[in-house]
Amino acid sequence: MGQKPIIDRNELITALSIAVLAVVYLIAAVRLPIGTAANPGPGFIPIVVGLLLVICTGILLARSLSRKKWTAPEPAGTPEPTSNLRVFGIIFGTLAYPFALEWIGFLASTWAVTFFMLLLLKPKNWTSALVLAVFLSLSSFGVFSILLGVSFPFGFLDELIYRITTR
Amino acid sequence: MAEILYSLMNGFATVLQPEYMLYVLIGTVLGTITGVLPGLGPLGAMAILLGFTLKLDATGAMILFAGIYYGAMYGGSTTSILLNIPGEAASVVTCLDGYKMAQKGRAGAALTVSAAGSFFAGTVSIFGLMVACPFLANMALKFGPPEFFAIGIFGLALLVRLTGGSTLKSLIMILIGMLVGTIGMDLETGARRFTLGLVDLDQGIDFLPAAMGLFGIAEVLACVNEGTDRQILHKVGMRELLPTREEWRRSLLPIFRGSFSGFFIGLVPGPSPVIATFISYMTEKKLSKHPERFGEGAIEGVAGPESANNSAVGGAYVPLFALGIPFTPAMAMVLGALMLHGLTPGPNLIYEKPGLFWGVVASMYIGNAALLVLNLPLVNLFVSILKVPRHILMPVVVLICLIGVYSVNSSRLDLLALSVFGLAGYALRKVGYQTAPLILAMVLGPMIESAFRQSMIITGGHLQGLLFRPICLALYLCAALSFVLPLIVMGIKRLQASGARAAVSQGNK
Numbered sequence: 001m002g003q004k005p006i007i008d009r010n011e012l013i014t015a016l017s018i019a020v021l022a023v024v025y026l027i028a029a030v031r032l033p034i035g036t037a038a039n040p041g042p043g044f045i046p047i048v049v050g051l052l053l054v055i056c057t058g059i060l061l062a063r064s065l066s067r068k069k070w071t072a073p074e075p076a077g078t079p080e081p082t083s084n085l086r087v088f089g090i091i092f093g094t095l096a097y098p099f100a101l102e103w104i105g106f107l108a109s110t111w112a113v114t115f116f117m118l119l120l121l122k123p124k125n126w127t128s129a130l131v132l133a134v135f136l137s138l139s140s141f142g143v144f145s146i147l148l149g150v151s152f153p154f155g156f157l158d159e160l161i162y163r164i165t166t167r
Numbered sequence: 168m169a170e171i172l173y174s175l176m177n178g179f180a181t182v183l184q185p186e187y188m189l190y191v192l193i194g195t196v197l198g199t200i201t202g203v204l205p206g207l208g209p210l211g212a213m214a215i216l217l218g219f220t221l222k223l224d225a226t227g228a229m230i231l232f233a234g235i236y237y238g239a240m241y242g243g244s245t246t247s248i249l250l251n252i253p254g255e256a257a258s259v260v261t262c263l264d265g266y267k268m269a270q271k272g273r274a275g276a277a278l279t280v281s282a283a284g285s286f287f288a289g290t291v292s293i294f295g296l297m298v299a300c301p302f303l304a305n306m307a308l309k310f311g312p313p314e315f316f317a318i319g320i321f322g323l324a325l326l327v328r329l330t331g332g333s334t335l336k337s338l339i340m341i342l343i344g345m346l347v348g349t350i351g352m353d354l355e356t357g358a359r360r361f362t363l364g365l366v367d368l369d370q371g372i373d374f375l376p377a378a379m380g381l382f383g384i385a386e387v388l389a390c391v392n393e394g395t396d397r398q399i400l401h402k403v404g405m406r407e408l409l410p411t412r413e414e415w416r417r418s419l420l421p422i423f424r425g426s427f428s429g430f431f432i433g434l435v436p437g438p439s440p441v442i443a444t445f446i447s448y449m450t451e452k453k454l455s456k457h458p459e460r461f462g463e464g465a466i467e468g469v470a471g472p473e474s475a476n477n478s479a480v481g482g483a484y485v486p487l488f489a490l491g492i493p494f495t496p497a498m499a500m501v502l503g504a505l506m507l508h509g510l511t512p513g514p515n516l517i518y519e520k521p522g523l524f525w526g527v528v529a530s531m532y533i534g535n536a537a538l539l540v541l542n543l544p545l546v547n548l549f550v551s552i553l554k555v556p557r558h559i560l561m562p563v564v565v566l567i568c569l570i571g572v573y574s575v576n577s578s579r580l581d582l583l584a585l586s587v588f589g590l591a592g593y594a595l596r597k598v599g600y601q602t603a604p605l606i607l608a609m610v611l612g613p614m615i616e617s618a619f620r621q622s623m624i625i626t627g628g629h630l631q632g633l634l635f636r637p638i639c640l641a642l643y644l645c646a647a648l649s650f651v652l653p654l655i656v657m658g659i660k661r662l663q664a665s666g667a668r669a670a671v672s673q674g675n676k
């Protein structure tokens with residue numbers, strides 16, 4: 001019915017990525033001192049690990065190329081294109097957080113990242129996302145910074161809240 | 168024995184003070200909540216509270232941490248059973264059959280068996296901790312680097328076999344875990360390995376961001392990627408909590424076996440509660456007359472591992488208290504808390520601070536009882552944390568992961584590692600890789616490397632010194648058997664099947 005065998009692309013991409021990682025790691029490992037049998041150096045185990053990883057990924061790659069799957073109609077529960085956007089959005093949020101944290105302080109960055117993620121997952125709820133982000137960032141500041149004494153980079157908002165609460 | 172009982176009574180006298188009882192309660196409730204919330208396991212909770220324990224005395228801090236550890240084991244099983252989300256790594260195995268039971272309307276039975284098993288296991292391990300501690304500590308003291316190397320190899324070999332799915336993929340995950348474990352400064356020579364010139368990477372990649380990324384962030388991404396908003400919560404009524412007589416009967420031996428094996432596994436290095444669950448699951452599957460039920464809602468697959476992980480918690484305390492060596496990351500946190508209070512754990516601690524040691528032991532008894540009494544009736548309350556709509560819950564989990572990771576080292580690199588591991592974990596899971604072996608190998612890898620190098624120095628580079636010591640040999644044989652036995656069993660089954668087919672065809676003729 002128009003179906004033809006194709007190589008599982010995701011499987012192949014993953015195998016290729018791991019293979020690249022393995023080769024790069026092995027090249028870096030070879031540059032480390034290997035030592036002797038009676039005194040193995042810092043490069044000994046990495047070389048063994050790297051070699052094994054190269055061999056295993058080689059087998060995996062060969063398997064991925066030889067094993068084909070049949071194209072089938074898209075299953076009912078296939079993620080919508082927007083869900084991939086959400087995945088990358090969340091990763092973007094977590095990647096941006098450490099930079100924002102040191103730039104604008106804990107409160108503002110926590111608010112911004114939370115607001116962004118809430119909006120990403122439920123785009124129509126602007127107001128509730130705004131309010132919820134304020135609540136979550138304030139409560140996490142209260143619990144972690146004030147109650148538990150965890151030190152975070154302070155921005156102007158943190159300074160203000162800290163002065164108000166500890167006055 | 169009389170001396171132990173007297174000391175235990177003193178421990179109870181200490182812990183029954185209102186202040187310490189409050190810490191037991193706070194610890195168990197916090198532990199349950201952190202166990203329920205995916206991404207924030209006992210390690211994260213302990214890490215966050217490490218600084219806070221400075222405001223308590225050492226006994227209070229230890230009691231709080233013990234409560235968190237036990238509570239997280241209970242809480243983790245709740246979400247594994249009801250939502251197929253392991254709150255922490257030691258509950259991953261519980262998902263396999265616990266969630267299937269929930270889908271079949273037996274969530275209450277799974278929860279009760281899990282709680283009862285955990286209670287029994289907790290009691291066994293506490294008994295083991297207080298009675299067998301000196302003996303086991305002496306035995307563990309005789310282990311040299313070759314034994315530790317053998318334990319590591321044995322653990323990894325079992326991991327490949329236990330993870331399920333493709334053996335090759337499990338092996339690749341273990342090798343990647345070991346690869347990550349080699350990043351950072353080599354402790355023996357001071358050489359920098361794979362640090363890309365970044366000073367922050369000298370200490371290596373921390374366990375916490377990797378674990379939170381692979382289990383917390385990756386879980387969030389998987390949930391977000393699901394197209395439809397599935398009904399994830401299985402509500403449990405009080406009446407449904409009672410298992411049937413048949414379910415009790417099938418659970419008793421797995422609970423018993425899991426409790427004892429878990430305690431002994433808790434004594435070995437590595438993430439022992441996690442390994443204990445895998446070993447218990449494999450044991451129950453092997454011993455079962457119906458192994459095909461496993462993965463389809465077998466109560467033995469819940470009872471055994473849940474008992475084993477709780478028992479391993481008690482076991483993990485033995486090397487810390489007896490030798491001063493933390494064998495699990497969570498014990499490293501406990502060690503950190505003790506050192507913050509100016510205490511050095513080791514054999515002397517039990518004699519110099521008997522109130523602390525026996526107070527912690529007594530608090531474990533009380534904590535276990537409190538968890539059993541509180542958690543079952545309040546299971547819906549704890550799980551209601553997860554009733555919060557997913558579009559709100561997921562950002563909250565991400566936020567907790569971010570704050571939890573940052574609070575430990577205040578490191579931007581840790582946060583970046585969290586994101587990278589989160590994305591990698593999500594991508595790997597999508598193509599059928601299990602991430603549990605990666606995280607375990609990341610912990611075991613440095614230990615194996617260090618043990619190997621020390622062994623080679625001790626033996627002058629002769630491999631026989633590494634291989635042919637009695638304990639080592641036994642462990643290597645067990646590791647080899649874990650690979651060979653399934654092949655033999657498979658061969659026998661094939662022979663039997665072909666014999667049966669031949670008999671049938673002859674009969675037809």
